[in-house]
Structures are given as C-alpha cells and as structure tokens.
Amino acid sequence: MLKLKSINFSYTEKGELFTVSTKRSVRNDRMFFEVETDGNTFSAVIHTDNEIQINNISATFEYPFMSAEKIFLNGYQSWTDSIEHPISDSMRGLKFTPKHYLEQYALTQYGDYNFTDYPFTPGEMHGWTYGYVRHENEYDFFGSLDERTGFTKILTSIRRNEITFVRDCKDHTINSDYTGLKLIICTGSEDTVFDRYFELLEIKPRAAAKPVMGYTSWYRHYQNISSEILTADLNALAEQKYKSDIFQIDDGWQTKVGDWLSVDTEKFPEGMAEMAAKIREKGLIPGLWLAPFVCEKDSEVFRRFEPWLLKDADRNYVKGGSNWSGFYVFDIYNKEFRSYLRKVFDTVTKEWGFGFLKLDFLYAACIEPRHDKTRGQVMADAMDFLREISNGALLLGCGVPLGSAFGKVDYCRIGCDVSLNWDDKSYMKMMHRERISTKNSILNSVFRRQLNGRAFYNDPDVYILRDTGTELTDAQKQCLAEINAMNGGVLFTSDNMNSYDDITQKIFSRIMALRNSKVISAELIDKHLIVKFTIGERKFIRKYKI
Numbered sequence: 001m002l003k004l005k006s007i008n009f010s011y012t013e014k015g016e017l018f019t020v021s022t023k024r025s026v027r028n029d030r031m032f033f034e035v036e037t038d039g040n041t042f043s044a045v046i047h048t049d050n051e052i053q054i055n056n057i058s059a060t061f062e063y064p065f066m067s068a069e070k071i072f073l074n075g076y077q078s079w080t081d082s083i084e085h086p087i088s089d090s091m092r093g094l095k096f097t098p099k100h101y102l103e104q105y106a107l108t109q110y111g112d113y114n115f116t117d118y119p120f121t122p123g124e125m126h127g128w129t130y131g132y133v134r135h136e137n138e139y140d141f142f143g144s145l146d147e148r149t150g151f152t153k154i155l156t157s158i159r160r161n162e163i164t165f166v167r168d169c170k171d172h173t174i175n176s177d178y179t180g181l182k183l184i185i186c187t188g189s190e191d192t193v194f195d196r197y198f199e200l201l202e203i204k205p206r207a208a209a210k211p212v213m214g215y216t217s218w219y220r221h222y223q224n225i226s227s228e229i230l231t232a233d234l235n236a237l238a239e240q241k242y243k244s245d246i247f248q249i250d251d252g253w254q255t256k257v258g259d260w261l262s263v264d265t266e267k268f269p270e271g272m273a274e275m276a277a278k279i280r281e282k283g284l285i286p287g288l289w290l291a292p293f294v295c296e297k298d299s300e301v302f303r304r305f306e307p308w309l310l311k312d313a314d315r316n317y318v319k320g321g322s323n324w325s326g327f328y329v330f331d332i333y334n335k336e337f338r339s340y341l342r343k344v345f346d347t348v349t350k351e352w353g354f355g356f357l358k359l360d361f362l363y364a365a366c367i368e369p370r371h372d373k374t375r376g377q378v379m380a381d382a383m384d385f386l387r388e389i390s391n392g393a394l395l396l397g398c399g400v401p402l403g404s405a406f407g408k409v410d411y412c413r414i415g416c417d418v419s420l421n422w423d424d425k426s427y428m429k430m431m432h433r434e435r436i437s438t439k440n441s442i443l444n445s446v447f448r449r450q451l452n453g454r455a456f457y458n459d460p461d462v463y464i465l466r467d468t469g470t471e472l473t474d475a476q477k478q479c480l481a482e483i484n485a486m487n488g489g490v491l492f493t494s495d496n497m498n499s500y501d502d503i504t505q506k507i508f509s510r511i512m513a514l515r516n517s518k519v520i521s522a523e524l525i526d527k528h529l530i531v532k533f534t535i536g537e538r539k540f541i542r543k544y545k546i
Contacts, residue, residue, distance in 0.1 A: 001140055002061035002163060002185050007044055009033055009180065010055040017055070033180075041145070041200070044180040057167040057180035063133070063140075065123075065158045070134045070523075072447055073127025073154055076112040077363045077401045079416040079434035082127070083443045084134065084524060087158050091125050093118025097431040105322040109367060110434040115168065115375075116153065123158030129403040130154075130197065137521065141193035145200055146182040147403035150374035169374045190521075194450040201406065205456050208394060209410035211489040211515070212457075214246030214284065216358070219418065219462045219494035220469060223252030226267040227275055236498035238282040242512055246356050247279045248287030248492070257324050258295025258302060260344040276353040285394070287356035288348055292341055293332060293365040293382065296324040301340075308337040312368055320364035329364045332382050342389045349391040357393050359386060359409075362400035379404040396459055396490070402448075406455040411490050413459045414451060415444030418480065420464070421471040438472065439546060442483045446522045446529065449487040457489025463511070465504050466495040478507065479529075479544040485514040486533055 009020040013030060020026050026033045031048035044057060065087050075082035094102060094113050101107065108114050116126060130143030131154050142163065144152035151168040167180050184200055186193050198204070215237050217225050230249060237244050253272065255262040263272055276286035295301045301308065310318045310331040318329045330337050348354050365382035366375040373381070383404050386395065397409035405412045416437055423439040445460035452458035463481035464470055472480070485491055500508060513535065520532045520539075529544045 001187055002063050002142065004037070004042070005060045005062050005162065007035060007059045009044070009046075009057050012053045012055060013050060040186040040196075041182070041184055043145075043182045046174065046178045046180055048177070049175065051173060051175040054167075054169050054172045054174065054178075054180075057169060058164055059181055059183075060162050060164040061185075062161060063156075063163045064161055065133070065156075066135065068135060071125065071131065071156060072134070073125055073131040073156070074129050074402065074448070075433065075444075076116075076128050077110075077434070078397070078399050078413040080111055081416070081433045081437075081440045081444065083447045085125060087133075087156075088122045089125065090120050090122050091118055091433075092120050092431060093433075094431050095120070106319045106326070107322075107432050109319055109321050110363070110432070114367075115170075124156065126153055126155045128153055128401065132193065137189060138187065139190055139193045140185075140187050141197065142183060142185045143197050144182065144403065145184055146179050147376050147401075147406075148380040149179045150376040151379075151401060151403065152181065152183075167374075168369075168376060171371065172369070172374050173371050190450065194454060198406075198454045203407040203455060205453060206407065206410050208392075209457055209489075211491075212245040212411070213242070213491040213515075214244040214248065214287075216248040216250050216287070216289075216462060216492045216494055217252070218250035218289075219420070219464065220466075220496070221252070221494070225249065225252040227270060230275065231278060233496050234279060234282055234284075236496045238284070240497050242508075243283075245285060246287045246492070247282070247284045248289065248356060248358055249275065250289040250358070251291075251360075253288070256296055256299035257291055257327060258299035260290060260292075261347060262300065271352075272348075272354075273352040280353065285355045286353060287358060287396075288352075288354040289358045289360060290344070290348070291327075291361040292344070292359055292386065293330050294320045294327045294361050295330065296327045298325040302328060305336070305340075308334050308340070310368060318368050320361060320367065323361075327361075327364075329367060332365050332378065332385065338385065341385075345389040345391060345393075349393050355393050356396070357390065358396045358398060360398040362397055362405075364399075366401070366404075376401075376404065383408040397456075398459070402451070402455070409456050411459050412451075412456045413461060414448040414488075415441040415460055417441065418461045418464070420469065422473075422476055438476065438480060442480055442544075443524075443529070443546065445483050445487045446519075446531065449519055449522070452487065452489050458487065459490035459492070460484040460488035462492045462494050464493065464495065465508060465511075466499055467504075468499070475545070481507070481511045482514055482542065483531075483544075485511045486517045486519055486531070491515065 034045045070084040132139045132141040153166040155164040279286040310329040320327045366379040369375045395409040396411040397405045398413040418438045418441045419436045517533045517535045522531045531542045
C-alpha cells in the first residue's frame, strides 16, 4: 500500500518565497502547517491569519508497482476518457496537435490542458479526484475527501514507484485556514473501497432520484427539432410496453445558446409550456436542455450584457469552446447574471412546467480560477447555485468535473457524447480526450460504473438500435445498449421506437432485462472488453470487440 515519502508546501508572503518539505506538522510565526494521518486518511491543513499566496501543496507516496496491475485515474470532467490502463501506459494531450487546430476549435478549453502537463512518457499518467491500482480483484484505492477547496490531481510514476497528490491551488491567496489535501487510501474489494469512500464523503444519491428511462431528442434530430417532430416521437414512446419516465427536449428549442427566454417560435409556435403539457399528458416528466454558464457569440446576451461575461487576466473574454458560433463563459459571481439565470430557471420550471433539466457544459464555470478562489471552489459554488435555483427539478449534470457533482445532481453524465459512428479517427480529434466517440463513451460507462448509486445515478448517454441514420454495426449498437443498461441509472434513446421491427423489439427486451444486472468485473484485453455480471443468482460473461 502507499507509504508517505514527503509533503511539499511552498508559498509567498510579502514577496518572499517560503518552502517546506516535511512528513509532519510544521509551525512558525507566520502559519501552522498541520499534517494528520488517521488509519486510512491523510490531511494537510494550513492555519494562518496572514495573507499568503500558495505556490504548491503536494504529497508523494511510495508505491511498489507490479507489471500485472492496472491503473484507473478519473479524468478531469464528464467527457474526459477514463479507463483502466496498463501501468506502463501514457496519456497523450494536445502538444502534437497543430496550433491552428487548437485555435480554430478552442480544444484546450474542454479539459485540463491549460494547467496540466502531458509528458507522454510511459508510466507517467494523471487523473483527478480519485483512482485506484487493481491487482486481479483487489483494489488499492485513493481519493480526495475534499474537492470544494480545490481539485486534487493524482500523478503516477512507475519509474520512481511513486503516486503524488497535488492540490490545484497555484497562486491562490488565503488569509485563514485552508485544507491543502484530504485523502483516503484503502485496500479491499471493489465494493469495499468505493463504499468506504462515499461513507467518508458522507454522500449519497439525492432522495428524489431513482433509475429512469426515456427519450432525448439530440441523437437523431440534433438542433432540427420542432413541436411536430417531437410529438411524433412522444407518441411512439408512450405506446411502448415498457413505461418510460422522461421525455427530454435537447438543444435547438431556443433561438441562441444563452438566450434561454427566447423560444424559436417557428419550431414551437405554441411555446414550451404547451409542449411540456403534452409530455405530462402522456404520463412522462418533461425534460429540457440548458447550458447555463455559457452563451454563443451570436446570442443577444453576448451582444447586450458584456459585464456578465468572464474575463481572463488580460481582460479578454474567456472562451468555453468552439460549439455553435463559438461560445463564451459567464461570470457566475456577477449579480445581474445570477438574477437572469434565476429568472430562467423560474420560467422553465414554474411557468413552462419542466421537471427535469439537463445542464450541459458546466465545466466552463471554472475554466479560470480567481485569486481568492480555486477552480474547485468556483465549481462548488456554481453547483450550489444551480441546486438553489432548481425549484425542486431533477437535475442531470453534463460536462462537469465529477467530484463537484457528487451529491449535487440527481443524474450525471460519466462519459463523452456517443457518435453515429464508432470512433472518429480524424487527426485533430484523436488528440482530444473529450471528443465525441461511441467507443470512449462505452469505456467510460464501464470504468466509472462504481459511481452509479453512490454519487448520483450514472447517465452513460443514449443507446441506438434504429437501422437508419447511423453507421454503427449491429454488434456495436448491441454493445452500446447492453453496456448502458448494465452500468447506468439512466437509459435514454433518441430513436422513434415505433420504427423497431420484431427483431429489434426482441433485442430491446433483452436490453431491459440487463437493467437488473450487477457487473462483477470488467477488463480490456487485446482490444476486447470482457464483462462479467450477474442477474439474480446466474452469472454471465460478455465479450465485446472495442
């Protein structure tokens, strides 16, 4: 198991740099750096009344890696690829991506590329919040017990036999107590270590949540939706023998991203309240997509409300990415913006009647840390605000650093968007860990399965069984649907289910039976995913080509 090797803490006070390297608590006339270990927990806390600027807080542990072991390191946000790796594997960031691609598609904004090194060196990998080393069925688990004060980066080095935990708090200014690191390190079976982790976090899924199934419009219609199109899909869903819970309208109902009070009346002439009423008449909860912390360049709010927008140190607007007409980030601490967003949520939930909200591109809130708040603190404040203004609606988080979503949302995406093909291998997208990929979505669903029913209910994204409008083979579609059913708490599709023939209906019935399964183990071996699971007392094995 992990053995503490050193703790490093450096800070600047009144222009003077101070560095501490220790294994125990340190006190001087400026601050008290308190280190505590208690069984399987470790913490490093700064006590000070002086104003100091933190440069680094990290703890390095010895760990004797063995060649047969696998490493899992949770990716930065929902969409970041997160799988078990051989210990000598590496992670490829964006350093080899042509500059014009980076600028054109704003690729650095989606993940951790602006504040994390990608050495592309065998055995040197990183992740965030939690991870483990697995030897057969035994897990050496490590996780952060406090992501509110700052995200925790986890670095592995098999060359040095080390695992290092680093608080994302560089240049953070404090003048009171601050939790530098708070960790759990334990060994046991999969259920043992994950149960212990969430017990210490004191986090459970929200009481209002339960596993759900239903429909979302995105993966067949994308933004080409209308009242007529969605009514046809709604009627088809309601006619199925398996009762759905949610009918969610995705992107495309609004005139522009950010202009949430401006409905596209050509698509929805009767308005969104009438559409929500149609959904409720079918016995379903109406769902609606929002990206609350961003606006596209062509939106009215971007043109009219410049003070609401977040700016970087050079006073430039902060880009969130390249979707739509390019999009920018709101300052979540701006009072006028907060009033606007509160009004949006009141309108959507109280006036229109939507009881389920998919909240997307949430990572954007914390792209830029503040001098007095780390990224983790900003993201925690953002999630608290969403919950505060939700008016009791069920929330599905998407594109969010997962530790910030634990216990805050009812459902959460744990992978990237699926695609209508298996894996886009264009050069630009191969470098992008948050890219759209059915293959990556499936693997994330498998290797983040332990969060389901502990942190929230997992949304593995949609399954696709239809024959039209997709390049997926029958085997790939079946793999996607089975993995989603086995590992998620959300089972959504964008198919018009009246299009299913008898064979597809039988496949769908088998998929439904897998919702009662429990995955025992999953492993990648020679480009195949081997999943062992049980249904009741019976044991099964599936082998999928990946």
